[in-house]
Amino acid sequence: MSTKKIILVDQDGVLANYQAHHLALWRAEHPEKFWIPLEEVSDHHMDNLYPDDLKEALRTIPHRKDFFRNLPIVPGGKAALEEMLTSGHDVYICTSPLVIHQFCVPEKFAWVEEHLGTKWANRIILTRDKTLVHGDILVDDKPNIVGIRTPTWKHILYDQPYNRHIEGQQRLTWKNYKDILPL
Ligand SMILES: [Mg+2]
Structure with a gap:
């Protein structure tokens, strides 16, 4: 050395x-809604890329109990x-x-x-x-x-x-x- x-x-x-888990929860809970595959996410904060009416629901997922605990x-x-x-x-x-x-x-x-x-x-x-x-x-x-x-x-x-x-x-x-x- x-x-x-x-x-x-x-x-x-x-x-x-973090990002994979965030997206996985989003898709599991809102299977019919807009989403962006990880490889196409161009912003460190992925919610910036989502339509305004979905931003809040996406943004609050990491605030919940067990979000950080369950990150892969x-x-x-x-x-x-x-x-x-x-x-x-x-x-x-x-x-x-x-x-x-x-x-x-x-x-x-x-x-x-x-x-x-x-x-x-x-x-x-x-x-x-x-x-x-x-x-x-x-x-x-x-x-x-x-x-x-x-x-x-x-x-x-x-x-x-x-x-x-x-x-x-x-x-x-x-x-x-x-x-x-x-x-
Ligand atoms: Mg980081």
Whole structure:
């Protein structure tokens, strides 16, 4: 290993498949209504792409009890976290809770505990502003991450259909991360 890095890894859309679960619930509950396949979703907040009369019903699904608890895991994420940690890096899960936090916050911890283990639950950094967190690398699916400070970390996009319009960047997945991360 060369130098030890602080690596921040986002939770939703990177370790937990938020969008797939959101869409699955929408389709199960409103089978007759408009929907957009995941591969065609071009906005990090998929509700922005829906007709106005459906936005509210779609937007409130993640506010419910058990939404975050039941997110499916992104394959390869746990192994990558473990490997980066074993390689000597400081690895943390850096995640922003919803403003409607009653279920989101405890369920994010419970999800990490169940799918990744207690060790990783102790490595969660919850913040609404990731620019306040010190680090070398932030792996995140959100295209533009801004806050009150200029971040110390380099943002590396986790590849998702909704961030493919960002040009000039390599996008990381849990299959190619060893080629993309400057470790
Ligand atoms: Mg995310």
